[in-house]
Amino acid sequence: MSPALSIHGLNCAYPGTTVLRDVSVAVDRQEFFIVIGPNGSGKTTLIKAIARLLPASGGEIHICGRPLNRLGRRELARRVAYVPQSAAEDTPFPVEELVLMGRAPYLGVLGLQGEHDLAIARQAIEFTGLSHLADRPVSHLSGGERQRAHIARAICQQPELILLDEPTASLDLTHQIRVMELMADLKSRNATTVVMVSHDINLAAMFADRLLLLVDGRVAAYGPPDRVIEEKILETAYGCKIRVDASPFGPWPRVNLLREGRVDG
Numbered sequence: 001m002s003p004a005l006s007i008h009g010l011n012c013a014y015p016g017t018t019v020l021r022d023v024s025v026a027v028d029r030q031e032f033f034i035v036i037g038p039n040g041s042g043k044t045t046l047i048k049a050i051a052r053l054l055p056a057s058g059g060e061i062h063i064c065g066r067p068l069n070r071l072g073r074r075e076l077a078r079r080v081a082y083v084p085q086s087a088a089e090d091t092p093f094p095v096e097e098l099v100l101m102g103r104a105p106y107l108g109v110l111g112l113q114g115e116h117d118l119a120i121a122r123q124a125i126e127f128t129g130l131s132h133l134a135d136r137p138v139s140h141l142s143g144g145e146r147q148r149a150h151i152a153r154a155i156c157q158q159p160e161l162i163l164l165d166e167p168t169a170s171l172d173l174t175h176q177i178r179v180m181e182l183m184a185d186l187k188s189r190n191a192t193t194v195v196m197v198s199h200d201i202n203l204a205a206m207f208a209d210r211l212l213l214l215v216d217g218r219v220a221a222y223g224p225p226d227r228v229i230e231e232k233i234l235e236t237a238y239g240c241k242i243r244v245d246a247s248p249f250g251p252w253p254r255v256n257l258l259r260e261g262r263v264d265g
């Protein structure tokens with residue numbers, strides 16, 4: 001079976017700047033894949049290229065074996081859902097309506113939602129812990145609640161591949177772990193492939209099947225967490241002092257930041 005996502009020799013550029021250079025990775029179906037890397041290394045650019053929001057200037061992206069640029073808009077929306085980095089917006093729609101928008105790729109010409117669509121939307125709202133806010137306008141939610149509403153909309157789209165750009169960035173600790181558990185759950189219950197950008201390397205180590213470390217738009221490391229989360233690799237990538245040990249709470253590595261000159265070794 002072809003991978004959920006395969007990227008070969010991808011280059012992406014904005015006018016005057018090349019951001020991604022020769023990026024090649026493959027993400028298996030039902031994999032939890034997390035992209036890490038310093039600010040400006042090209043993580044959002046990569047996610048946007050996969051969501052077809054940015055054109056590639058070279059290379060190829062395949063979704064479940066199909067070339068990305070040959071998928072029709074509806075087919076792309078059925079296969080791929082994208083949750084952007086900052087979902088700040090003043091939409092006056094209630095949460096339930098925003099989430100129901102995820103059904104758009106499945107509706108007929110009249111765009112009428114049926115009981116089935118409503119049931120899927122309610123399930124996504126419940127799954128993200130927003131049932132008590134279903135009727136509240138999105139503009140009246142906190143940043144973290146709004147982020148979860150956008151995740152619910154993406155889940156409601158029932159995609160094969162869900163792309164999330166720093167979904168835990170504005171969340172408190174409970175909701176950070178909840179979003180990660182939610183994605184792990186979605187992966188095993190719905191066989192969804194999850195591709196996430198995150199700056200939280202310790203959370204990423206706990207949940208990712210594989211990590212991709214981008215530095216200056218290039219693949220610096222790629223593999224299971226214990227192959228990527230190594231002191232030398234991270235210190236070179238981030239340019240700060242780091243110690244890596246084994247987490248006492250599970251079979252994953254743990255990153256510890258050091259203050260300059262405070263610890264020997």
Ligand SMILES: Nc1ncnc2c1ncn2[C@@H]1O[C@H](COP(=O)(O)OP(=O)(O)OP(=O)(O)O)[C@@H](O)[C@H]1O
Nearest residue numbers: 014015017019037038039040041042043044045046
């Ligand atoms: N619209 C744009 N036009 C020109 N350059 C851009 C544009 N968007 C991003 N860039 C540049 O491309 C590079 C990669 O940006 P990108 O947002 O992909 O990085 P990132 O790894 O997601 O960063 P962060 O961790 O800070 O969110 C940066 O140098 C950025 O300044």
